[in-house]
Amino acid sequence: MFVQPVPTLCRDGDSLLILDQTALPWRREQCRLNTLDEVARAIRTMQVRGAPLIGNTAAMGVALALTRAGAEDEQLEHALTLLAATRPTAVNLHWALNRMAGILRPLPAPRRMAAAWDAAEAICADDAATCDAIGRHGLALLRGLPARSGRPLRVMTHCNAGWLATLGAGTALAPVYAAQAAGIDIEVIASETRPRNQGLLTAWELREAGVPHMLIADNAAGHLLMHGEADVVITGADRIAANGDSANKIGTLLKALAARAAGIPFYIAAPYSTLDFGSPDGAAIPIEDRGADEVCSSIGVDARDEAISLRIAPAGTRAANPAFDVTPASLITGIITERGVIAPAALSATYAERQE
Numbered sequence: 452m453f454v455q456p457v458p459t460l461c462r463d464g465d466s467l468l469i470l471d472q473t474a475l476p477w478r479r480e481q482c483r484l485n486t487l488d489e490v491a492r493a494i495r496t497m498q499v500r501g502a503p504l505i506g507n508t509a510a511m512g513v514a515l516a517l518t519r520a521g522a523e524d525e526q527l528e529h530a531l532t533l534l535a536a537t538r539p540t541a542v543n544l545h546w547a548l549n550r551m552a553g554i555l556r557p558l559p560a561p562r563r564m565a566a567a568w569d570a571a572e573a574i575c576a577d578d579a580a581t582c583d584a585i586g587r588h589g590l591a592l593l594r595g596l597p598a599r600s601g602r603p604l605r606v607m608t609h610c611n612a613g614w615l616a617t618l619g620a621g622t623a624l625a626p627v628y629a630a631q632a633a634g635i636d637i638e639v640i641a642s643e644t645r646p647r648n649q650g651l652l653t654a655w656e657l658r659e660a661g662v663p664h665m666l667i668a669d670n671a672a673g674h675l676l677m678h679g680e681a682d683v684v685i686t687g688a689d690r691i692a693a694n695g696d697s698a699n700k701i702g703t704l705l706k707a708l709a710a711r712a713a714g715i716p717f718y719i720a721a722p723y724s725t726l727d728f729g730s731p732d733g734a735a736i737p738i739e740d741r742g743a744d745e746v747c748s749s750i751g752v753d754a755r756d757e758a759i760s761l762r763i764a765p766a767g768t769r770a771a772n773p774a775f776d777v778t779p780a781s782l783i784t785g786i787i788t789e790r791g792v793i794a795p796a797a798l799s800a801t802y803a804e805r806q807e
């Protein structure tokens with residue numbers, strides 16, 4: 452089982468400890484969350500981020516809220532509603548909250564607090580096991596790729612879907628860590644992922660894990676794919692519609708298009724809980740708009756490693772900032788889940804069966 456170099460989230464008595472991802476990749480800082488509001492803010496401001504980790508944190512947040520404020524219906528419904536409103540696209544958030552609600556609502560209030568911690572901890576444990584299973588299925592797939600001579604196997608990814616985004620090995624990077632453990636010569640191409648630069652987190656966590664990697668500007672991906680510099684593209688997903696259309700961090704769609712043009716397989720890796728049979732296709736997936744500031748500025752550190760935000764666009768510049776895009780199922784070679792690799796067409800069939 453993959454062991455996280457630093458836990459991304461853990462319970463510490465009646466509070467939560469998170470690895471603050473807004474301080475990365477410059478500083479490794481843990482942050483304590485003591486209240487429901489602090490948990491909601493940590494998700495909204497991306498101190499914790501990545502679809503599976505958001506779901507795990509929300510589940511723990513419900514348990515924390517009941518512990519602090521009481522476990523009557525009113526407090527339970529308040530916690531569920533507040534957490535559900537933190538971020539719109541990642542469906543794992545709603546999946547985790549629905550699972551908590553399904554367990555807690557039928558219980559009498561005095562039994563809810565202990566049950567909430569048990570349920571949240573089970574969700575977290577499942578996530579770690581799920582990542583390992585994704586890694587195993589992804590490894591089989593990597594082993595089946597045509598051999599290259601003269602260079603390592605190269606996986607291109609986007610955003611961060613590694614251990615930082617989960618409680619285990621990650622989703623898109625789980626096959627990479629499994630390949631590393633199996634002794635395969637492997638290298639990762641990570642794109643910076645403007646405007647929030649989650650690709651820097653990917654480069655950071657790969658360095659921590661000793662996996663060779665190369666950081667590229669987002670705009671370099673198409674060129675590299677067309678020149679055969681990657682053997683496969685694997686990204687995560689925040690929500691997968693019933694027909695296989697997949698929402699992931701903005702910029703994923705361009706990689707899928709370029710991979711198709713270059714004849715390179717494009718895979719999504721995600722837990723089954725990312726499947727949303729309530730969204731018939733990608734058009735139904737809500738896309739988060741994070742506002743102009745993130746596009747018009749850039750975050751870095753000064754000489755003392757203190758975070759600073761630099762304005763890079765002239766004042767008053769209009770900007771659009773959709774945080775996710777939807778890759779049509781037709782561009783996706785397969786979806787690597789803990790249950791195996793699923794062809795997008797098979798999802799549509801399952802959906803059709805459910806409708807009957």
Ligand SMILES: CSC[C@@H](O)[C@@H](O)C(=O)COP(=O)(O)O
Nearest residue numbers: 500501502610612616687688700
């Ligand atoms: C592991 S979630 C899928 C990721 O590739 C990705 O889109 C992602 O991490 C987005 O999360 P974000 O929370 O916006 O940083």
